[in-house]
Amino acid sequence: MADTTLGFAQGGSNNLRVRGASVVAYSGSAPKRIVTGYGFWLFLLSDIVMFSCFFASYAVLVGQTAGGPRGSQLFDLRNVAIETGCLLVSSFTCGLASIAADMRNQRWFQIAMAVTCVLGLAFLALELREFADLIKRGAGPTRSAFLSSFFALVGCHGAHVSAGILWLLTMMAQVFAKGFRADIQRRLLCFALFWHALDIIWVAVFSVVYLLGSAT
């Protein structure tokens, strides 16, 4: 109780609020952390708009199988469920890494990021195995308009995850070499946003492509 009133009094009188690891003083223009985070949020939203174009083309072309296999004949839902689990838990461990970064705890940060990386790699490996299997069965991206749009949409998400893993490894190295400096913390904020946004897009992918594809 005493704790909370003290915090409140501080927030009211000094216009100071402790958020995460940083103390933010409110006067003049917004602090750099907010400007950076907001700018990256706008980038993520434009990325989601780009994905919506891929979703639109997939939805339009889903019936154009040119006599080839339909989604329900191709998709292995067990594989998709494992991929989803990997990405979901990696989002959680990425959250743990954000907490560790705010606590400036090097060891827990590196552990959480390493687990996130392993789960991301497992996701990618499963996805690539699925793609290789489809191409081997003669259902590659050149087979039909449906499969072209499928590979474009799911492959685009996979490319984002690959880029995210490269970024993740870069952040592990930067934190290891430079510590939790303010600029590194801003990059970590952006990375966490990116990783969580990828998970949101995957929710749309597994629902629209895999589940609706095998239900109908």
Added chain:
Amino acid sequence: MSDQFQGLHSDLDVAPGDEEEARVGPRLIGYAVGLGLAILLTATSFFVAGTDLVWQPSIPVAIVVLAIAQMGVHLVFFLHITTGPDNTNNVLALAFGMLIVFLVIGGSLWIMANLTHNMLPMDQLMQMQR
């Protein structure tokens, strides 16, 4: 005077992804609750997709609703986009993004459905080309 100054600064911004809460325990619980809800919604959607227990035409609607709910869970518990006054900018940007997403997807489906509807059936088209 001092009240006005306070009022000016009452709706301060927060970066997307940043939390109000600074203590470790509640933040951990936040992420754990998010993970639990997300797993629950994912499991429900996979279950609904493969079951015969529900009315079949309702399945696509159920999957879409569950997906939107899960995206909401991710936004609130992982990205910390809330409805608080310090989040106005983030929410407005999100709303604008969603507007564009709905225009692109809905518009494409609408226009293409109209085109297919107005096009001659494929066999007649082939005959005309001969």
